[in-house]
Amino acid sequence: MTGDCEAADVSGAHGTVDSPSTMQGLTSSEVAERVAQGRVNINTELKTKSVKQLVLDNLLTLFNLINLVLALLVIIAGSFKNLTFLAIVVLNTGIGIVQALRSKRMVDKLTLLATKKATALRDGVEVELDLDDIVIDEVVKLGRGDQVPADAVVIRGEAQVNESLLTGESNLIKKAPGSELMSGSFLDSGLVYARVVHVGAENYVAKINNEAKYVKKVNSEILNTLNLIVKFASVIMVPLGIALFISSVSESYAVWEATSTDPSVGMFSWMFSGPEAWGAVSAAILSTVGALLGMIPQGLVLLTSSVLAISTIRLARRNVLAQQLYCIETLARVDVLCLDKTGTITSGRMEVEGSYPLPIEGPAADIALPAEVALVDFALANIARATSEDANETCKALLDRYEVSNVPISVPVRVVPFSSAKKWSGAVFAEGAFVMGAAQFVLDHETFQQVEDRVAELASTCRVLVVALVDGFDEDGNMVGAARPLGFVTIRDEIRTSAAETIGYFNEQGVILNVISGDDPRTVSSIAKVVGIPGADAFVDATTLDTPGKIDAAIDRYHVFGRVTPQQKRELVQALQRRGHTVAMTGDGVNDVLALKEADCSVAMAAGSDAARNVAELVLVDNDFASMPAVVAEGRRSINNLQRSAALFLTKTLFSMGLAAICIAFPPYPFQPIQMTLINFFCIGYPGFVLGLEANRARVEGSFLVNVVKRAFPASVSVIVGACLCMLASSLLAFDVSTLSTMCLVSTASVGCCLIWRISQPFTIVRALLFASIIGGLATGIIGFPDFFSIAHMGWGLAMLLAVISLACCAVFFQLARLMDSRAPRTTRLASGFGRGVRVSLGRKGSKRRVSSTGSSARRAVNAMRARIKRQPDQTMDADNAAVAPASMRSFDEPSVNTDPAVDAPQARDTKSGDRRVAPSTGHGVDGSGARSVRTVTKSTGGITMRMSRRPRARSRGNGESRDG
Structure with a gap:
């Protein structure tokens, strides 16, 4: 496919080839007329977002809006010390803005490195123009290395054009009068004058860019999980918050009403009746905000931004x-x-793959050269040096090859530069006259037939040039005498x-x-x-x-x-x-x-x-x-560490939602915002950041949300159990709200420490120091700053009761954690993320419980299953084979994909055993074209179904294992 086929249609009124004698370019009046008509080459390149847009994108988020509303409520309540949660919002927004601006600056600097000037003919004089100043019908001059500024048609000269940035083709394309030039292509050699036929949005490059001008949705499982949590929280926060506030105020109003002498005052009027009533309202606002703040994973949002920002710096x-x-x-x-x-x-450049000498006979054999230097190498090196002033990519590759070599340098007597029409270049030296070019153009028909098979063999992987000896060149630069081949040189794309x-x-x-x-x-x-x-x-x-x-x-x-x-x-x-x-x-x-x-x-x-x-x-x-x-x-480190740390943050979200729902019926909410700050820092934020920045190169396994919920659920249930026990004790022993919130704080901190202990396994020195510092920090905050954190003084009796409740919460946590670990998920990828090869599907007949795995995890699962089979010798085993369409990262219990995307491959069911098998897809299988396939073996024992499948080997690692698994 040539670039001409790819280009937009540039023929028509503006495609006429002018006579060189009449080519003067546009006049000043013609330029002014076209500018007035708007037929100017306006820059339509895809640009980075503006600073304003980047700032607004990071400021105007649902997360920020929710926190702003909660901050306004705290300000209304007059408790400014409870605004500390805004620091997280500011930090998170700042990280996003700084990272976005940093990336924009870097990309803009890279863009400035590109040349943005063009040479045009106006009033018969060459002038240098910005690309935005070019108008329709402009005559532009383009030489070696110049980029075509707009779609144009060649009206004088010839050139070799590189269109790889547009079409992906690395081959140079000849352009002569009448040929089309696409904007964005480069001239590799030659000199042309061309008339601009498209400007601005009509250019070929602009049309491709316009198709890409849409907002791309970020495909991130972590981001999608965060958005899901924030959206879910925002939906339930409004009704829960209103109900929780009304419940708290109603309780205070009921206490006032029981002692009031004026029963005609309603609850709404009472709220604004005086300082005492407003104090109760403020307390209700703060407890409600404390509950709602817990539903938003503020720290997780900040931690995610911070961890990923650190990764970008690395x-x-x-x-x-x-x-x-x-x-x-x-x-x-x-x-x-x-x-x-x-x-x-x-790399986008060319390199010499090799030179291949032919047997030398006749006059060529008499040329005196060092014994270790082949005549073909001598000719190649010296032709490249002789034509280096107008070096194209082929010439540059030869110069690189022979830059450091023992090939003697010969002074050229005459040089015949490369011509697109002749397809060869040559030079005369004291040793003889040599040419280099396409074999079909250098050799006569009879000679070409003699080497045609060799040329075809070499051309299967590279571009082939022949080197030949001739008698000389005439005045017009044509070869004199028949060309006698000396050998070949193969040129290919330079592989990084x-x-x-x-x-x-x-x-x-x-x-x-x-x-x-x-x-x-x-x-x-x-x-x-x-x-x-x-x-x-x-x-x-x-x-x-x-x-x-x-x-x-x-x-x-x-x-x-x-x-x-x-x-x-x-x-x-x-x-x-x-x-x-x-x-x-x-x-x-x-x-x-x-x-x-x-x-x-x-x-x-x-x-x-x-x-x-x-x-x-x-x-x-x-x-x-x-x-x-x-x-x-970096991605693996970020995901795996965030999965561990996110369990801490999601625990708070889950227990806050549960407690808020409970406290609607049994007010008040047992936490104050300032107490949640203590929990947020020592039980969530601090350990989350430390664990989130550890080195971790393990493969990513399973779903981010599922993995996090499995760790967070036991802890959140345990916190709710502890809070309910404290609330029950409060109602039975009639202690005040401050004591209740203190007991809930301590029991919650105990569960938080248990969760940190569990996710920190196996312990390292850093993790041990982290755990010790958390215990010390919580103790310092509770004992050393009771007034700041609203900690109530308790006697020995209440302290003993609190210890029992805390121990009970920890016991509930570890029991639930063991239960979660013991339950096999309905579909679990033991080694997902990267990885394919051996894939095993384990499950019971008639049930949906299966485990899908790859690699070593699969082998371990198979070994465990074999051991179980041996313990059940009285059972029978059958085996069936089925071809399955290859679909990386998909369980073989899923239907294979047919060549028609709208149709799934049918599934067959064995009516005797109830075992489902995947029918082969018509679009897959092993054939001579090298397509991949998967062989699946199904074995059933004692109601247990085991499927093993392996893709064919790719390259051997040397240890008997295939790279594909």
Whole structure:
């Protein structure tokens, strides 16, 4: 696919090729007329958000609104010391704004590095213009290295154009008078004058950018969990808060009414009747705010922002710019990584793969050279040096190859530069006249037939040039005499030195790797094989994928896609997402923008287009793909630590909701806001931050919300039990509200310490010191600052009662925790996140309880099941085989995906055993194209069903294990 095919239609009235003798450019009056008509090349590039927009995005959130309303209520109550919770709101908002502004500054600096000037002809004189000043019909002058500022048609000269940022094709495309130039492409060699035919939004680049101008929803499980909690809390806070306030005020009013001599005063009038009544109202407001504050996971929001912000700082030291905090988490969860070839796997430059001498006969054999220097290398090195003044990418690759070598330097007598028409370049030296170029253009028909098979063999993976000896050149630069081949040189895209190692890392992590490129599929396949992409032997030409059904079928069978348009890249990402995959996309060009915007996590190279950088969530500042594993490691650390710490914060949310509901019927709410501050710091915030910043590279396992709730639920129930016991004691022993809140504070702190003890296992020195400091801090706050934290003085009797209640709460907590651990979830991924390979599904016939796992966890599960089978020798066993469509990260108890996305593969049920099996999908299986398949074996014993499945081996690690598992 050439760039001309990709470009928008630029023919028509403005596409006429002018005669060079009449080419003068626009006059000043013509320019003014076009400016007045608005036919100017207005900049339509995707830009970063403005400072104002970034600030507003972080300020105007539901979380901030809820806290602001609660703060106003506290101010109305006149208790300013209870406004300390606003510090969390300010810190959280500040972190978000600072991170967003930092990312914006970095991206804007990268954008400024690009040249924004163009040379145009006006009134027959060359002038330098800003890109925004170019008008329709402008005649622009473009030379080697210049970027085409707007869609244009060549009217004079010839050039080789690099359109890789637009199409993904690394091959240079010849442009002659009448050829179309797409905005955003670069001239590799040559000099042309071109007439601008599209400006502003009509440019090819602008049309792609416009398709990407939509708000992308952040796909983050942590963020979605936080939003879910905040939204749920906001829904129930209003009715609960009103009911709790009315209940508290009603109780105080009932006490007043019992002693009042004026029964005609209603509750509303009484609330404003005097200082005593207002004191009761203020107390009700504070207790209600204390209850509502507990429902909002303030600290968890701040902790998440802080942990991810620290991760972005760490990544910045590795030259990785995170433009969005939660993208670090998303990359750690991806199970499919789509790679663009040019600029990601390859550097965008060319390199010499090798030189291949041919047997030398005749005059060539008489050329005197050092014994270790082949004549083909001598010719290549010296032709490259002779033509270096107008060096294209091929010439640069040769210069790099022979920069440090023992090839003797020869002074050229005459140089014939490369010509797009001739397809070769040459030079005359004292040793002879040599040419280098495409074999079909250098050799005559008979000679070419003799080497055609060798050329075809080398051309399967690289671009091939022939080096030949000729008698000389005539005055017009044509070859004299028949060219006698000396050998070949193969040129290919320069593969990044870190590409193979990085791709190997993702292979080991079980991530499905797809290469999606606009280049020739054979070229893409050869490079994919070099860097170790599994299934790289099979490839597909995307020009054949002209329907959504074909795209869906191809995404299940192939991992290498060539000649892919920007729209098809987006469709491929969408097809993967429809299958439940979390997809990351890397790219650097305008042709990658649509896919980058669609992907769950997008990664761009800093050296790529402005549009790609601006839409990407991660930017590799040093253009080094090797930084990706570091991002994954940071994501794992953040997710795993936040899962542990979030249990502390969610505990408060759950018990606050439960207590608020109970206290509507049995007021008052037993906590004051200042007491919740003590709990928030020592039992939640402080340990949460310490545990949240620990090193942790374990694979991400299971659902974030499920994992957190499993840890938080026992603690929240225990706190509610303790509060209810304290409230019962209060009603029986008739002690005051201050004593009740103190007892609830101590019992809650006891449960909090138990939870911290549990999630800190196994203990380390840091965790032991953390636990000791928490005990010391709580004791200091309760004993040392009783007035500040509204702590009531208690006698020995109440103290003993409090100790019994606290011990009972701890016993309830540990019993519930053991119960939660012993219950098998309905669907549990023992080794999810990254990872595929051996997958085991365990469950009882006729039930829905199953465990799905991969890797070593699966093997342990199998061994445990085998041991159980041995203990039941009287049972029978049957085995069945079934082919299952490969779907990474999906339990095999789920239906396989058919090539038609709207139709799931049917499921068959064994009526005798009741065992459900997955029917094979028509879009999958093992064939000669290298498609993956899965073999599943089902065994049943004693009512226990065991399914084991393994994908075929990819590359061996050397220890007998496949990279795929």
